[in-house]
Amino acid sequence: MATGHDVTGVHLALSKNAATHRTGARGCCTKEDAHDARRAADVLGIPFYVWDMAERFHEDVIEDFVAEYAAGRTPNPCLRCNEKIKFAAVLDRALALGFDAVVTGHHARLGADGLLRRSVDLAKDQSYVLAVLNAEQLRHSMFPLGDSTKEQVRAEAHARGLAVADKPDSHDICFIADGDTQGFLRKHLGSEPGDIVDAGTGEVLGKHDGAFAYTVGQRKGLALGRPAPDGRPRYVLSITPVTNTVTVGPAEALEVSQVDGTRTVWIAGEPPVGPIECEVQLRAHGRPAPAVVELGGSAMSARLRRPERGIAAGQAVVAYRPDPAGDIVLGSATITAAS
Amino acid sequence: MAYLDHAATTPMLPEALDAYVATAREVGNASSLHGAGRAARRRVEESRERIAAVLGARPSEVIFTGGGTESDNLAIKGVYWSRRPEGRTKVLVGAVEHHAVLDAVHWLGEHEGADVVSLPVDHEGRVRPEALAEALDDTVALVTVMWANNEVGTVQPIAELAALAAARGVPLHTDAVQAVGQVPVDYAASGVAALTVTGHKLGGPLGVGALVLGRDVACTPLLHGGGQERDVRSGTLDVPGIVSFAVAVEHAVKHQEQHAQRLAALRDELIERVRAVVPDAVLNGAPTDQPGARLPGNAHFGFPGCEGDALLLLLDAQDIAVSTGSACSAGVAQPSHVLLQMGADPLAARSSLRFTLGHTTTRADLDALITALPAAVDRARRAGMSR
Numbered sequence: 001m002a003t004g005h006d007v008t009g010v011h012l013a014l015s016k017n018a019a020t021h022r023t024g025a026r027g028c029c030t031k032e033d034a035h036d037a038r039r040a041a042d043v044l045g046i047p048f049y050v051w052d053m054a055e056r057f058h059e060d061v062i063e064d065f066v067a068e069y070a071a072g073r074t075p076n077p078c079l080r081c082n083e084k085i086k087f088a089a090v091l092d093r094a095l096a097l098g099f100d101a102v103v104t105g106h107h108a109r110l111g112a113d114g115l116l117r118r119s120v121d122l123a124k125d126q127s128y129v130l131a132v133l134n135a136e137q138l139r140h141s142m143f144p145l146g147d148s149t150k151e152q153v154r155a156e157a158h159a160r161g162l163a164v165a166d167k168p169d170s171h172d173i174c175f176i177a178d179g180d181t182q183g184f185l186r187k188h189l190g191s192e193p194g195d196i197v198d199a200g201t202g203e204v205l206g207k208h209d210g211a212f213a214y215t216v217g218q219r220k221g222l223a224l225g226r227p228a229p230d231g232r233p234r235y236v237l238s239i240t241p242v243t244n245t246v247t248v249g250p251a252e253a254l255e256v257s258q259v260d261g262t263r264t265v266w267i268a269g270e271p272p273v274g275p276i277e278c279e280v281q282l283r284a285h286g287r288p289a290p291a292v293v294e295l296g297g298s299a300m301s302a303r304l305r306r307p308e309r310g311i312a313a314g315q316a317v318v319a320y321r322p323d324p325a326g327d328i329v330l331g332s333a334t335i336t337a338a339s
Numbered sequence: 340m341a342y343l344d345h346a347a348t349t350p351m352l353p354e355a356l357d358a359y360v361a362t363a364r365e366v367g368n369a370s371s372l373h374g375a376g377r378a379a380r381r382r383v384e385e386s387r388e389r390i391a392a393v394l395g396a397r398p399s400e401v402i403f404t405g406g407g408t409e410s411d412n413l414a415i416k417g418v419y420w421s422r423r424p425e426g427r428t429k430v431l432v433g434a435v436e437h438h439a440v441l442d443a444v445h446w447l448g449e450h451e452g453a454d455v456v457s458l459p460v461d462h463e464g465r466v467r468p469e470a471l472a473e474a475l476d477d478t479v480a481l482v483t484v485m486w487a488n489n490e491v492g493t494v495q496p497i498a499e500l501a502a503l504a505a506a507r508g509v510p511l512h513t514d515a516v517q518a519v520g521q522v523p524v525d526y527a528a529s530g531v532a533a534l535t536v537t538g539h540k541l542g543g544p545l546g547v548g549a550l551v552l553g554r555d556v557a558c559t560p561l562l563h564g565g566g567q568e569r570d571v572r573s574g575t576l577d578v579p580g581i582v583s584f585a586v587a588v589e590h591a592v593k594h595q596e597q598h599a600q601r602l603a604a605l606r607d608e609l610i611e612r613v614r615a616v617v618p619d620a621v622l623n624g625a626p627t628d629q630p631g632a633r634l635p636g637n638a639h640f641g642f643p644g645c646e647g648d649a650l651l652l653l654l655d656a657q658d659i660a661v662s663t664g665s666a667c668s669a670g671v672a673q674p675s676h677v678l679l680q681m682g683a684d685p686l687a688a689r690s691s692l693r694f695t696l697g698h699t700t701t702r703a704d705l706d707a708l709i710t711a712l713p714a715a716v717d718r719a720r721r722a723g724m725s726r
Contacts, residue, residue: 008652049652096722097649 003144008099009041009048012090014057015175040162051093053085060084062175066188069212072239073314076129076284077173083132091140101140105153106130109146109326110138116267117326121149128284131318131332134265182213194244196224199237199253211239214246217254217310224248235310255307259291261300261317261333268321268330271295278330279320280304282311288327293319300333311338341659341707345636345697346489346517352542352587352698359544359583369576370567379578386585393592394536394551395525402550402568403581407516407537408439409561410550411483413572414512414533415443417558418481419453427480429454433466433495434680440483440514441676458484462682463625463632464493471500475507482511486518486534490664490677490693491624492637494522501530510556516540516548520591521599521634532556536588538580542698543587547580602696603627603635609694609705610638616713619643623678623691636696639664641683645719647692653715659708664693686724 011034034050041048061081068075091102107119108127116138119125133141145153150169157165176184189212196206206224208214218236228234234248259282264271272295279288280302290305302317312335319330342350351359367379384398391398404410419430432444434457447453456474458466466484475482482504487494497513504511510532518524520541526534533556537548552558552571564573591598607627613620621641625632642650647663654661664675674688683691694708 008656047652047655049648051648093649093722096718097653098718 005103007044007046007103009037009044009046010090010094011037011048011050012057012085013050013052014054014061014085016054016058036164036167040164043161043163051090053089056089057081057085057175060089065173065175066185068314069185070189070241071314072211072241074215074312075314076316077175078129078284079132079316082129087133087137087141091137095140101142103142103144105145106143107145107150108143110141110143114138116329117146117323118320118329119146120326124150127320127327127329128281128286128316128318131267131316131329132265133267135267138267185212186210192244194246196222196246196248198228198234199247199249205234205248208246211241211244211246214239216312222248251309254309254311256309256311256338257304257307258339259302259304259308259311259317259335260337261302261335262298264295264298264300264331264333266295266331268328271331276330279322279327281318281320282308282335283315288320288322291319293330295331298333300331311335313337341704342699343694343696343704343708344660344662345700346492346540346634346664346693346695347662348539348545349542349697350699351539351544351583352590354590355543355583355587358586359579362579362582365578367578369578370565379576382578382582383576386581389585390536390549390588391551393589394519394534395527395529396534396551397554399569400526400551400553402552402572403576403584404548404550404568404572405574405577406539406546406548407437407514407535410535410537410548411437411439411512411514412443413550413558413561414535414552415440415481415483416447416451416561417571418510418512418533418556419447419451420559421557422480423452427478428452429456429474429476429479431456431458431471431474431479431482433458433484434460435464435488435490435493435677436483436485437489437514437516440485444483453480454478458482460493460680464488464491464677464681465625466495466500468496468499468503471503475503475509477507479504479507479509481532482509484511484513486513486515486524487522487634488624488677489517490675491639491681492517492634492695493625494518494632494634497531498529501532505530505532510553517634519588520595521602521636522631523595524592526551533558538584538587541587541591543584544580547577547584549584598698599635602700605696605700605702605705606636606638608702609696609708612705612709613638613640613712616709617642617716621687623681623683636700638694638696639691640694641687641691642716642719643687643690644723645690645716646722646724647690649719649722650692650715653718654708654711657707657711657715659711661708662693662695663691689724 038048061077064080065075065077094102106126107121107124108130109117118127154165172179191209194208194211195204196208198205214236216236219233232250235251235254237249237253238247275292275294278293280291281288289308291302293302315335316332317335318332320327321330367375369379369383387398387401391401430444430453444455448455458470460466484495484500486497501511512533513531514535515524516537519536532553534551539545558571560571562573566573567576623639651663674685678688
């Protein structure tokens, strides 16, 4: 608006049975959140509508989330929501209705050069969950908050009299209101007891109620009952849905130096031919790691300059080019394997 | 702005607004015993008499409430509770009722042991009297069927339905909030036991209405307290609201015929012009050439391939106010239960738009709509139907 755009507010109804009040999670699906959004639109003096995307969200995000866990992977639903809902279903509808772009409050920068960069507020940077967007989607996207820190955004909201200025940040998975991901998965996948196996000896160390409840790199909640012979903690190394087995081992066995991905999206210009030096980020809020990235069709591989731990299939590998004006997102892929 | 959503709420009549402001300047609780209280009480009673006179009721039958939803809840729950001890636990409800009725009835079903029976409608939205005759028996506590539908404007054969119910000793409640001032409404002549009317649909203020309730109809109160209204409804009376409401009801009923003629002419023109610019638009509800079958200010269209929500947004952007006519929870539109009950498929139910005319509507409003509509329909059609 301040930049001369004609703005319309849209709140997405993503839950078929929206909780009336906040229920633990500070998500985005409660009626109270819809109310907050409406009040913000009132104060800004822009039209406001609720778009019902519950069915699409259920199919493309929630069912995908459950299926990914069932397949032994660790999905990132925010990433999927951006790819399939916010910058697909919503964007398509908006363009058809005559709007030019979808504007969200993601902390990332998208300049006139069409390059997606990390937010100036590195602690709040969300370029990782936007890296699945292709160039066409980005052409119709705007992220006005990327040039500001969260503190500045809150100050601006205060100055404009928006009641959400002090609203807590959202952290949890919005469709798991109580934050109990394992309970959610158990409800959807049922319990399926299986073995927890030592990676070195093949010995069965304990039982689990469902392999889906485990994530590579997880240490807590294994309940093995007896310590490893060397007395060191054990971590989940891999999950094998076919045999319903969770394999555990020492921390160093988590180290990987090669990450393979599929469903590559390359944002920054033509996909490179041959290996390129860059940085990769392997999980939301993960630190960047120097790597050599190579593309082959829809596949991406990253050789890490130094080993990383706890890399889970289903997460995204996002390639960045370090840049003084903000690291540039080159592209992304979904991790299939790490070794 | 072109305001074509008078069924949602219509602007206050100037005389009703003047009456409100004049009365609001004065102090007085109608239950107080001193002069100021007596003056307030007198205004309330005069208002009651004015309303009763034009609605064909006795003054003692007019119970002031906080509006349509409260009147509906009072009639349905109150009559049900009063008759349940006699073993009458069945509630017969029209299939296309407003949520103020439907939800109250279903609440009785879920929490108070009521046996809810839905009375089906034909493809124009009319309750079939045979269906009522079939469903009536000695276990029925009450029947509730609206006088006219808020979405598609279909007028129900209320007198016929009320006679069927009365013959079996069953009271019939009717929600007439859309009907008063649009079609002739006479409480006594209709034979209904209870009738809901509200201020803001006919040029009166928001938040005030009445339940016209026969003296002999037992009704358990919802609100307990001072017993101000015949011991059926408690709460300090909203004197300026009631005075203004009475002015509006009197005006609306006295001018009903000419008002309806003017609206029907404008509405017919609107329908013709909509069809001219969007030839495949489908008019839902009762035909307009059958006298008394449809509210004169209602035009309700299906626009095949368009989402009603999308059309609303696009017209709103041109400052044209219309409605999808469907119930709204947190702003999320559900396919209209009215259209579904009339036999529409869910896709068609989501592609509809309601235009409702009122006392401030002019041809210029129609011009604005017809100018904006073709492009909006084109655009909405390109956006298609989202899942």
